[in-house]
Amino acid sequence: MVTTTIDVSAGGDYPVKVGSGLMGELPGLLGPRVHRILVVHPRALRSTGEVVREDLAAAGYEALAAEIPDAEEAKHIQVAGFCWQILGQSDFTRSDAIVCVGGGAVTDLGGFVAATWLRGIRYVNIPTTVLGMVDAAVGGKTGINTAEGKNLVGAFHAPAGVLVDTDVLATLPEHELFTGLAEAVKCGFIADPAILELIEGADRAELARHDSPVLREIIERTIAVKAAVVSEDFGEAGRREILNYGHTLGHAIERAERYQWRHGAAVAAGMMFAGELSTMVKNLDPAVVDRQRAILTKLGLPTNYRADKWPQLLDTMRRDKKARGSLLRFVVLEDLARPAVVEVPDTSLLFTAYQAIGTEAPVTRLG
Incomplete structure (x- = not known):
């Protein structure tokens, strides 16, 4: 090779x-x-x-x-x-x-x-x-x-x-491989849609093979996205923030679950929240959010989280290192491969976005 x-x-x-x-x-x-x-x-x-x-x-x-x-x-x-x-x-x-x-x-x-x-x-x-x-x-x-x-x-x-x-x-267990691919999905939505096409075009068995050319290309393309972004902004003073798509809520979910969820599983739910927020603050086409849900579901990743956990999640997000003073910052999408960073002063807006992914039933974790 x-x-x-x-x-x-x-x-x-x-x-x-x-x-x-x-x-x-x-x-x-x-x-x-x-x-x-x-x-x-x-x-x-x-x-x-x-x-x-x-x-x-x-x-x-x-x-x-x-x-x-x-x-x-x-x-x-x-x-x-x-x-x-x-x-x-x-x-x-x-x-x-x-x-x-x-x-x-x-x-x-x-x-x-x-x-x-x-x-x-x-x-x-x-x-x-x-x-x-x-x-x-x-x-x-x-x-x-x-x-x-x-x-x-x-x-x-x-x-x-x-x-x-x-x-x-x-x-590597299959579920751990797929939770790791959540970061590849992230890079597909913020920068390189070809990653999404590779995942959509392959079956789960092909994605799970360590010697699969498709998996190899997904890994290389995702690394290339991150390499390009961090080379432009090493200290996260600007553009590097886009790599946090799905991570603000994702990190809060990890803490709520006492880190018993895999990182990628929490980020998957976080991306769904960020996608719903994007439709509200950037008029993102709901079809992009539907596509995101379909890809994550194909990988067996969660697209919902417990509705009753919202107060705890909000409290954790307020202490997130990405916050600025009293303002919560989120990476959202204006369109496919067009990320933006927004500050959201109105927590009722966040609550409304969360209702779209909140579920009354317990969410099965991966890991």
Whole structure:
């Protein structure tokens, strides 16, 4: 399989390499000065993390491992402190590096540790989920959660490179693969409709195959969208905000569910809310919202959430890092591939939009 390289220029220039059997590319991304490497991996990927550590040791590096909790449980200050302790006890210097092996939570946490150790050391992301490949591993956003909300503490710190090896998707459960594709759907609606056509034109079995050319193209196109946006606006001062389509409500749903929902499942419901809001504030054609619902339903992703949770969700959104003072900000669509950011002072407008996706019945989570 030919390796595709997507270049990113955001906080530094680095490549995202997409292909199979990419471990041989890792030393080149780490650079000639690195001596010590900490491989950060979740408990569920113990064997994979150990293989990466052993390969690095065989290549002459002093390679250590930090096993962290799975999923969002990893994104806590105590886990970051555990990693800092290893770095300190092992005398890591600014010329050493971290390798993050895992999904979005691991790259968020590992990148944050790299950003804060000695005010910034090199790190390389090796995402093992679709979500990590198309979103979290690319762009240099790192962070941890607090009791008050998701990703409220973090830093912008670009990786030295990203290795997207699609072979690792062979063992990924189908539901996790499809929840990761929620971020691809997002990029299709905000920037590249060809992504939507690929999903609509393929059956679920083809989308779920790790070696499917369709899945590979979806992954590459989604990475290309994110690379283009973050290269234009690394620090989220403007255009990068469009990548938050569906995320304001999505993050609130994650917190309401105590992070037992997959990120992509929560974002899917958030996109439906954003779509309904778009019809109200930007006169978006309802057919675009219907298309969004159909695509998410095809992937088995939720398009509704509990109506009774609205007061709790609104309270969480008020504390979202995207808010400005008392104004809530949302990414909406003026049309397909025409996103905009709006400030909504009238919460009754938000409540009306939420009624379109609110359901009295419990919503089955994915994950």
